[in-house]
Amino acid sequence: MYYPFFDPTMLHPSMLLLIPALLLSFWAQMRVKSTFDRFSQVRARGGVTGAQAARMLLDRFGLSSVPVNHVEGDLTDHYDPRDRTLSLSDAVYSSSSIAAIGIAAHEVGHAIQHSEGYAPLMFRNRVAPAVGLVSNMAIPLFIIGFMMRGQFLMNLGIVLFLGATIFHLVTLPVEYNASSRAITILNGTGALAPDELNGARSVLNAAAWTYVAAALMAVLHLVRLLILRGSSQDR
Template sequence: MFPFFFDPTMMLLIPALLLAMWAQMRVKSVFMRYSAVGSRRGVTAASAARALLDRFGLQSVPVHRVGGNLTDHYDPRNRSLSLSDSVYASTSIAAIGVAAHEVGHAIQDSVNYSPLKIRNAIVPVVGIGSSMAFPLFFIGILLRGQMLMDLGILLFLGVILFHIVTLPVEFDASSRALKVLADTGILSADEIGGAGSVLRAASWTYIAATVMAFAQLIRLLFLRGMFGSRD
């Protein structure tokens, strides 16, 4: 059997790691490209977000500024939208596209979009599972405890579910964003293409995260087979 410190199953993660690296470089490259292109109307991303939220009757959802780069998010717990320093005051096509994407999440929340509700519901469980799955699994290997390994895998299945549900949530938010930007005229028809490029690039980070989660699951199953039957 392979020594414990040499884990050949790590090789299973290489394709997913390469995809994740490419996705990160892609989103940064595309965001930078369209961050340098100002929108014709010259509205800031924060103003665009406010206008779109108000259009859908979401006046109670505040738009905050948050530190960092691409840390933009919608928080369903307190129903607030946060835009990063690089987005909030920017009038670029990239920034407006990102802001509209977060508005898309707010709209999903307001209409009780099922995948978003499922994701929000499982977040606490996934948080526990993601922090405990690997420690339990590898303690199981050290102690030759099949039950601990199986429990680790079971907890990690919650992480897999989270990533699976995240994909339609993110794709739908981007679709809503591009539609409302076109309907309101905040971006012109030719500018919508640039916003779409930014959001499609961002979607690859979620795809890569899902692929990585599945690669990790396959790795755990391989390790379970390698060590689970030892005397």
């Protein structure tokens, strides 16, 4: 959505379509920050850190070969399926907060998905490299086609952006499933007491809304491109 040159379509009334997604994105970012900040101040009674919880859960599911690394940044936690590594951010790796343990378990959920061949994750992994390339080309191609009234370039841009939209939609079940797994696998481990699981669940639910906002933005932007293509035929 970041254009390298002036985009005349920004003056089109279809821009109004994006307002709900922008508002949801802003709300989701505020919610995830406030929820994380709240539960990052609550130390889990079990006393284990995010890194220790991740290591314990990985070993429990036969994933002792997956290393738990420390990565700099704020909420840069991720599981990398390419080299099967799990990385935890500054606020998670060494923290024994409810929020840290919940996020660490979420990333373990991704590692378990990978080991089990969870279909949505496997599909996302396969298309991710291509999506990263074509999504950067989609909007510029469409804008050039719109300015030149070239249907082929507009259609090509729409097809490429459709791939990015599908990627965002597939991400939703991947992330929600990882969060569901996180709460399930934490239960009974001692990393979090039963009454602390709700805090971890709140953090993960808040984070999930950022993916919902991204998916909604992609869908509405795709609709906008279709509207613009139709309007170009009337010029």
